[in-house]
Amino acid sequence: MSKGEEILLLWDIDGTILSAKGAGPQAFKRATQDYFGYEIPITSIDWLGATDYSIAYAFLENAGRAVSREEAKLLIDCYLSCLPATLDATNARAMDGIRELLEYFHSQKDAHQALLTGNVRRGAEIKLGYLGVLHFFPFGAFADHSDDRNDLSRHALELAREHLRADWSPDQIYVMGDTPKDIECGKIIGAHTVAVATGQHSVEELTAHFPTVVFESFADPQVLIEFLAG
Secondary structure, eight states, rough: OOOOOOOOEEEEOOOOEEEEEHHHHHHHHHHHHHHHOOOOOGOOOOTTTOOOOHHHHHHHHHHOOOOHHHHHHHHHHHHHHHHHHHHHTTTEOOOOOHHHHHHHHHHHTTTEEEEEEOOHHHHHHHHHHHHTOOGGGGGGGGGGTTTTTHHHHHHHHHHHHHOOOOOOOOOGGEEEEHHHHHHHHHHTTTEEEEEEEESSSOHHHTTTTTOSEEEEEETTTHHHHHHHHH
16 A cells, blocks of 8 residues: 555454354344244354354254255345344444444555455345445455355455456455454465454464464554555
């Protein structure tokens, strides 16, 4: 940015933009009650950095059901119908400093923002719409496209070239996230990886996966702005 070069920030949602204190897991818990007629313990699911479809597959397996994308979609539809209520119940909010960062980069002509998330598109829209920040993201890579987060990062790069009509080099791209899976999917496309310990992984745990940089939080938005300007 300091040299006038355009950059692309690919944002994760849960634990990075959104602090929901379990809104997603609680919505899935309610969805299993609606879909199966009984609850499946959410403690049996590996949530961190997972895609909505991989979560749905895990619930289907735990319920002894045949795993198919079609049935997973039906369960996800139930989850989406439960999500607004659990966002309210958990007092979901934007992480400290996030609104300021999104607004700042939105105002910069050489910065672009998009989503790279394990949420399905509608889930992302519900969560970011709840926070009032959906308009900052003109496009994104969602779990509707693939169950594999690494495939999603490749898809995000394709979308960036399509929507922004530019051939992005990896050095111009920053993948923002709070889990080792975010770091991994950024490395797959050769992007810079910006890890932030606002989810359930500590600075030390994230550092062990060798991201480009790790921040404790974005409570002071200037730390990220200065890093990108450097």
